[in-house]
Amino acid sequence: MHPSLRRLTQAAIATLILATGGAQAAQAADSQLLAAARTAEPAVIQSLKEMVSIESGSANAAGLAQMASYTEGRLAALGARTERIAVTKGPGTMVKGTLTGTGKRRIMLIAHMDTVYPANILATQPIKQDGNRLYGPGIADDKGGIAVILHALAILKAAGWNDYAELTVLFNPDEEVGSIGSGETIARLADQHDVVLSFEPTAAKAVVKTEALLMGASGTATAVMEVKGRASHAGAAPELGRNALIELAYQLQQTRDVTKSVPGTQLNWTTAQAGEVRNQIPEHATAIGDVRTTVKDGAGKLQAALQKKVDEGKLVPDTQTTVTMETGRPPFVANARGRELAHRAQAIYAELDGRQLALAEGTGGATDAGFAGRSGKAVVVESFGLAGFGYHARDEYIEIDSIVPRLYLLTRILQEIGRS
Secondary structure: OOOOOOOOOHHHHHOOEOOOOOOOOOOOOOHHHHHHHHHHHHHHHHHHHHHHOOOOEOOOHHHHHHHHHHHHHHHHHOOOEEEEEEOOOOOOEEEEEEEEOOOOOEEEEEEEOOEOOOOOHHHOOOOEEEOOEEEOOOHHHHHHHHHHHHHHHHHHHHOOOOOOOEEEEEEEOOHHHOOOOOHHHHHHHHOOOOEEEEOOOEEOHHHHOOOEEEOEEOEEEEEEEEEEOEOEEOOOOHHHOEOHHHHHHHHHHHHOOHHHHOOOEEEEEEEEEEOOOOOEEOOEEEEEEEEEEOOOOHHHHHHHHHHHHHHOOOOOOOOEEEEEEEEOOOOEEOOHHHHHHHHHHHHHHHOOOOOOOEEEOOOOOOOOHHHHOOOOOOEEEEOOOOEEEOOOOOOOEEEHHHHHHHHHHHHHHHHHHHHO
């Protein structure tokens, strides 16, 4: 959820598209798969407790190593050929599991092992159950997604299903910090597959009433505005200085509405720094902005527009302002094939006594579906994880009654993909 899916905005919630009834009655549920999903629920809860007990913040090397060993062992128990893939930056390693079948489709399932929480978070936010809610740091984002993958594959293995050419599972350790060391690997592997399913959580029914799949997520970038001025004594000779802080404040005001001229972009200046001591006119000042994009070339166009704006005029003479842009995740927008697969998922949910599955058009958060769908080669759909809420906040939880439907959805849709 870098980052992530995080909380659906009210605007995103408003765009939820409910499954339409259609002219045909819903197909009857697969009784064997549904029974297996119900039987698996207690084991899923146990897996969630085991994983949440492993504190694996994005900077927690020991916790990430423990999660990698845990998930690798679980994949090996499913008969997968496992390997570790080094990240290019940051702690942790990716865990890849590969299953070889007898079918034609190449399928990849992705989820992340890291959380946003600091070490020792369990001391103040312990695992607990309250009615339909199971609480724990990272339980929804994204250890619930990992649990759905592991247990759905166990159900399918027991059923003897192998209708795929290759099925790849990839868990990365850095999604919450932008997948800075794993994003390119995700993109490269996704291009080798026909379908990629991503397992960020869906928003809890207590929040949006209906579980969903996600059709779009913002791309990310970081804008940096740097002003160079001239230092001088703040008391004895301030007029000899060129105050970079004053110029930065001016340019932040000048650029605050630039995104109106660059469709598909959003910018919020979020941090700033200037000067080191009280009695010196600051010669350097820097601001950092959070950028979200919904178009492929949005970050580059925004950078050009920002630089053009600051070049149009300055408040403090003899200062120089530059804007740079560091691109993060690409935006994710489901294509026609992705939407077709999502509609098939709606039909599968309807097998569960007419249960509805919404399609959320977009979120301001960013997910690894952006890397997976960057080239457009694979069919990509997001949010096959469990229903939950409180991501990146206190008292994160999953809704227990989403476990069985989500296991059923994944097992059935994998069968559909294999047959298509």
